[in-house]
Amino acid sequence: MSKKILEVKNLETSFYTHLGEVQAVRNISFDLHQGEILGIVGESGSGKSVTSLSVMNLIEDPGEIKGGSIRFSPNVDDNFIDITKMTREQISQIRGNDISMIFQDPMTAMNPVFKIQNQMVEVIQRHTDLNKEDAIRRAKDLLGQVGIPDPEGQITDYPFQFSGGMRQRAMIATAISCNPRLLIADEPTTALDVTIQAQILELLKKLQNKIDMSIILITHDLGVIAEAATHVVVMYGGQIMEKGTVRDIFNNPMHPYTRGLHKSIPTATKEKKRLIPIEGSPPDLLDPPTGCPFNPRCPHAMTICTEESPKMYTVSDTQSSKCWLMDEKAPKVKGYKKPKGAK
Amino acid sequence: MKRYYIKRVLSALATIIIIASVTFFIMKFIPGGPFTREKKIPQSILDSLNAKYGLDEPLLIQYKNYMLRLLQFDLGVSFKQQDTTVNEMIAQGFPTSAKVGILASSLIVLVGIPIGIISALKKSSAIDYSVMFLATLGVTVPNFVIATLIIYFFAGQWNILPTSGISEGPLSYVGPMIALAGYSLSFVARLTRSSMLEVLRQDYVRTARANGLSEFKVIYKHALKNAMIPVLTYLGPMIAAILTGSFVVEKIFVLPGMGRFFVESVTNRNFTVTIGFTVFYAVFYIIMILLVDIAYSIIDPRIRLDS
Amino acid sequence: MKDKFKLLPKEEKRDIEETRKSLTYWEDVWRRLKNHKSSMFGLVGVILIVFVAIFGPFFSPYGYEDTFTDYINVPPRIDIYKITEEKYFYVSENRYLIESTENGTLGTRYNEVARDLINRVLYFSKPYKIKTEITSSTTYPAPTDLAENVFYSETWGIGLIDAEFATGDEFIDIAYIHPDSPLTSLSFEEADFELNDDYLLDNVTFINPSGDADAISSDEGAEFLIEQFDTNTKIIDIRVSSSDIVSVDYSLKLVEPSERPEGMEDVIYQIEYKGNEVSEVYDTVRNQNNFLGTDHLGRDVLTRIIFGARISLTVALVATLVNFFIGVVYGTVAGYVGGSVDNYMMRIVDIINSIPLVLYVILLSVVLNEVVIDFNLFGRHFTLFRGSGGLGTIIVALGFVYWVNMARLVRGQIIGLKRQEYVLAARTIGVSNIKIMTRHLVPNAMGPIIVSMTMMIPAAVFTEAFLSFIGLGVSAPQASWGTLANEALQAFRRYPYQLFYPSLAISITMLAFNFLGDGLRDALDPRLRQG
Ligand SMILES: Nc1ncnc2c1ncn2[C@@H]1O[C@H](COP(=O)(O)OP(=O)(O)O)[C@@H](O)[C@H]1O
Numbered sequence A: 001m002s003k004k005i006l007e008v009k010n011l012e013t014s015f016y017t018h019l020g021e022v023q024a025v026r027n028i029s030f031d032l033h034q035g036e037i038l039g040i041v042g043e044s045g046s047g048k049s050v051t052s053l054s055v056m057n058l059i060e061d062p063g064e065i066k067g068g069s070i071r072f073s074p075n076v077d078d079n080f081i082d083i084t085k086m087t088r089e090q091i092s093q094i095r096g097n098d099i100s101m102i103f104q105d106p107m108t109a110m111n112p113v114f115k116i117q118n119q120m121v122e123v124i125q126r127h128t129d130l131n132k133e134d135a136i137r138r139a140k141d142l143l144g145q146v147g148i149p150d151p152e153g154q155i156t157d158y159p160f161q162f163s164g165g166m167r168q169r170a171m172i173a174t175a176i177s178c179n180p181r182l183l184i185a186d187e188p189t190t191a192l193d194v195t196i197q198a199q200i201l202e203l204l205k206k207l208q209n210k211i212d213m214s215i216i217l218i219t220h221d222l223g224v225i226a227e228a229a230t231h232v233v234v235m236y237g238g239q240i241m242e243k244g245t246v247r248d249i250f251n252n253p254m255h256p257y258t259r260g261l262h263k264s265i266p267t268a269t270k271e272k273k274r275l276i277p278i279e280g281s282p283p284d285l286l287d288p289p290t291g292c293p294f295n296p297r298c299p300h301a302m303t304i305c306t307e308e309s310p311k312m313y314t315v316s317d318t319q320s321s322k323c324w325l326m327d328e329k330a331p332k333v334k335g336y337k338k339p340k341g342a343k
Numbered sequence B: 001m002k003r004y005y006i007k008r009v010l011s012a013l014a015t016i017i018i019i020a021s022v023t024f025f026i027m028k029f030i031p032g033g034p035f036t037r038e039k040k041i042p043q044s045i046l047d048s049l050n051a052k053y054g055l056d057e058p059l060l061i062q063y064k065n066y067m068l069r070l071l072q073f074d075l076g077v078s079f080k081q082q083d084t085t086v087n088e089m090i091a092q093g094f095p096t097s098a099k100v101g102i103l104a105s106s107l108i109v110l111v112g113i114p115i116g117i118i119s120a121l122k123k124s125s126a127i128d129y130s131v132m133f134l135a136t137l138g139v140t141v142p143n144f145v146i147a148t149l150i151i152y153f154f155a156g157q158w159n160i161l162p163t164s165g166i167s168e169g170p171l172s173y174v175g176p177m178i179a180l181a182g183y184s185l186s187f188v189a190r191l192t193r194s195s196m197l198e199v200l201r202q203d204y205v206r207t208a209r210a211n212g213l214s215e216f217k218v219i220y221k222h223a224l225k226n227a228m229i230p231v232l233t234y235l236g237p238m239i240a241a242i243l244t245g246s247f248v249v250e251k252i253f254v255l256p257g258m259g260r261f262f263v264e265s266v267t268n269r270n271f272t273v274t275i276g277f278t279v280f281y282a283v284f285y286i287i288m289i290l291l292v293d294i295a296y297s298i299i300d301p302r303i304r305l306d307s
Numbered sequence C: 001m002k003d004k005f006k007l008l009p010k011e012e013k014r015d016i017e018e019t020r021k022s023l024t025y026w027e028d029v030w031r032r033l034k035n036h037k038s039s040m041f042g043l044v045g046v047i048l049i050v051f052v053a054i055f056g057p058f059f060s061p062y063g064y065e066d067t068f069t070d071y072i073n074v075p076p077r078i079d080i081y082k083i084t085e086e087k088y089f090y091v092s093e094n095r096y097l098i099e100s101t102e103n104g105t106l107g108t109r110y111n112e113v114a115r116d117l118i119n120r121v122l123y124f125s126k127p128y129k130i131k132t133e134i135t136s137s138t139t140y141p142a143p144t145d146l147a148e149n150v151f152y153s154e155t156w157g158i159g160l161i162d163a164e165f166a167t168g169d170e171f172i173d174i175a176y177i178h179p180d181s182p183l184t185s186l187s188f189e190e191a192d193f194e195l196n197d198d199y200l201l202d203n204v205t206f207i208n209p210s211g212d213a214d215a216i217s218s219d220e221g222a223e224f225l226i227e228q229f230d231t232n233t234k235i236i237d238i239r240v241s242s243s244d245i246v247s248v249d250y251s252l253k254l255v256e257p258s259e260r261p262e263g264m265e266d267v268i269y270q271i272e273y274k275g276n277e278v279s280e281v282y283d284t285v286r287n288q289n290n291f292l293g294t295d296h297l298g299r300d301v302l303t304r305i306i307f308g309a310r311i312s313l314t315v316a317l318v319a320t321l322v323n324f325f326i327g328v329v330y331g332t333v334a335g336y337v338g339g340s341v342d343n344y345m346m347r348i349v350d351i352i353n354s355i356p357l358v359l360y361v362i363l364l365s366v367v368l369n370e371v372v373i374d375f376n377l378f379g380r381h382f383t384l385f386r387g388s389g390g391l392g393t394i395i396v397a398l399g400f401v402y403w404v405n406m407a408r409l410v411r412g413q414i415i416g417l418k419r420q421e422y423v424l425a426a427r428t429i430g431v432s433n434i435k436i437m438t439r440h441l442v443p444n445a446m447g448p449i450i451v452s453m454t455m456m457i458p459a460a461v462f463t464e465a466f467l468s469f470i471g472l473g474v475s476a477p478q479a480s481w482g483t484l485a486n487e488a489l490q491a492f493r494r495y496p497y498q499l500f501y502p503s504l505a506i507s508i509t510m511l512a513f514n515f516l517g518d519g520l521r522d523a524l525d526p527r528l529r530q531g
């Protein structure tokens, strides 16, 4: 197993709005190793973006990381630092340098009033000692790497002169400009056309190989996960429902929510079958249901599900699932087999 | 890019022509013409007056003459004081009005924008609340009230400022400047604040932070330039507010500016002067807007490159 | 324990969902508005202001034209002086001496009967009113030797002559009085002194210090002010001053406090009555007659403000409605029809937008002030529109100029809405365009329109105040808040309260509407909507 580079433990992030506390992320833990592509999947509002922003320590007023730790190892010699405890200045040294992030909507994620060149050079110069010419050269080179056809001419364009896909490429170029160890991509393809989606995913995979970085790939689309991820975290209502390798999640989903997600997406093999959306709507995080957040929508909910939050049951070495059905006292439900070593 | 500027200048010219024409025809709708008074003027005198000012000619000829005169920057004569021209009145009043106006505008830009930014950055702090409280007062209290309060307290009760006129040097400009700037200053501060807050919520600001840029650069480079766009749009109309606000302020502070002539012409029904000043103000205003638009296009490339 | 692991039946689980109420759009907006403190403040303010504007005038004890000529420019709080146990006085800024009670209820204004040569000391005495009617039809013929410029009344048997003195004072002298004139034998019931023929006739002159009423005064210190003296009717109203004289010395009021003699820095008036000198203010009390004081004609300021609310708000509301109609129709047509029609319509809006609108409001007001539209119907004469001084001018001027922003806003909304499925559906099933616009588009664009209207009302109040202020507003005797402020401007240094209260009314109105508008905007902003 390769080196661990990120360890998120018991992370809790809330927003204090005038309506009350929105518990966007509730006590989640996961690890990420060198070279992995970790997919975080879940319906919209399940706390994926808040999780990734917490990792960047980018949560802003009225939000706050309430508890837990986010330990990150910026270099090879395993010196872990806790991102939640860093000062503004320290964290800004890390951002864009060791951890980079790209966002969902490339139309709004670039500053409309500065040229692409300006925005890229600024980042390169922030984290390297390159002079302006060298930085420009590097920027052009990066644009070429991400597949911009004419870096020389297009680098002096403004973002609005780029198409959506082009802009996302430029965003990626900026993000990888300092060879980060970790790239967080928050729904990088959601706003793009289907054909472009595939190209961007391809590009990410290629770059990941080339500069040996890890990626956290956030999406609400299991298809994207299947295509690109090596590991998966399934989120619902601000909590992790299930985690495992791609193989685990696709071949042996243990959580009713994960199964629900499977049923609700079209796949080539299931073409003839009717799509079954998960009934009901995601929980109100201002006042989340007691017990398991999924219980109001769960087809197999039990009394305990409405009262107590389930533990994370270990399914296998690589997979664990946060569901009472895994408990030995739970009744047998068709299609679910309880793990042997469940605690 | 050049095309954008040419287009703007041409449309400004067209607007000026339309304004001049509309003003001319509106004034022609006044029943009885400019010489109607409370006292009846004998018909013979009326006829000769009309002949003297070409008012007996067909409307279109009058219009042509009026526009031709406008082309030579000739705004006509006052019907009440028949030896003064409107141009002379403007020349007499403009320097004072311009001085007060420029002072007020500087105050707005140099104070309004910074306090708006500070307020946004220190959102929900005591500074923010007090700035916003004052700014809210500023946009709800009419400028004639601000002016009179200044006179009452600063000039009357505490004797710090002169009460009226501009004879007492720089100090005499302070009152008019504050009264004139009050509303727009508050408005600009509020606008800057809300625009800044809006921009700080934008994705690209988050991107800038995610790229590790220093907080200074995030705010004063990435956020500020975008936040200034709506503020700049307001600055054009603001100049109009300042010019028209000056009617009241000049009246209260007894300043020898243009506003006084304009208000007098309105109350005395001195129609030619009213038209002349309206056209002058309008042209001035349009030129200001043009300048603001050009500045705007420099800040926001979408405007100049998209057309 | 084992029970906890029993699967739940389907129905039970749904309960949780149902407890979450689903709110309609407006319920949701209302819920959010309720959470917004300042906008609830604004809403309450707006309701109060509208309430006062509608019902205030019915409860007001005075009309907006009622004048109290004795109480001119009396402020809301007055300094009273105690002269004797029962006598309290208020000395007004314009040199009236008015009786007061201890708690500030004003009584009779004393007549000025004399003053010293340099106008520093004025003498006042209490007037008594007498109304006399003679019943006999006797006339008293004029003597033959009466000078030419003497005005003679046969009914009263008196001849009067105008006389102007070098000081500029105008006197009316009695040139002749008929020995049998009824004026020589009037009885004065209320007077606390005896009058006899001698008293009245001895060296009597009519003086006319104020220039507006005829007065008689005698050397003995009594004054006879003839308030109404009609030569044809037989009624005469006379005010008689007693010989009880109060003197007020104004000398110290004219000098700066620092320049007053030692120990008298705070003294303004020195009042003397029967050898009793008072220079210290007894108390500062609220004016009980006129809560917010009176203006330069003695009209009640509070009453004028309440009536002014009606006018200011009517102007603002009607102008806003006019704006609303023009803006909505224009914007809807432009947005719905689209294409080149939209293009041209918006070009016009652009042009109007690049004009300083206030100038056009002024210009329109100037023009409309000259316009009178009237017509004859069935032999009767109607005035449809009278520009000069009417509300119409301002409403039309404001209404026809400020609709452009509304038009823009509506157009933007409509363009967004017309692509929505239900509109397309309505179109495919052949619903007429007019119906689509009025039933589907405009109602759905209502949120932002309402916000814009809430913001337009204070702007209109503001502009109306401004126009009134430069003399283009509603004209006397009607008054908007702007007019009131304008009227108060002339003497605001002496009577700041006359400017202050109307301004306060304007400011509170602006504040209330702005708060409400801000809150509504936030409440309607879909970006801030959660869940
Ligand atoms: N700035 C914020 N203020 C209040 N609530 C927020 C904020 N950002 C996110 N949330 C809440 O946090 C929850 C999770 O959001 P998010 O992480 O964006 O979901 P997603 O999984 O779609 O990325 C949502 O319920 C959202 O309402």
Ligand SMILES: [Mg+2]
Binding pocket: A045, A048, A049, A050, A186, A187
């Ligand atoms: Mg998200």
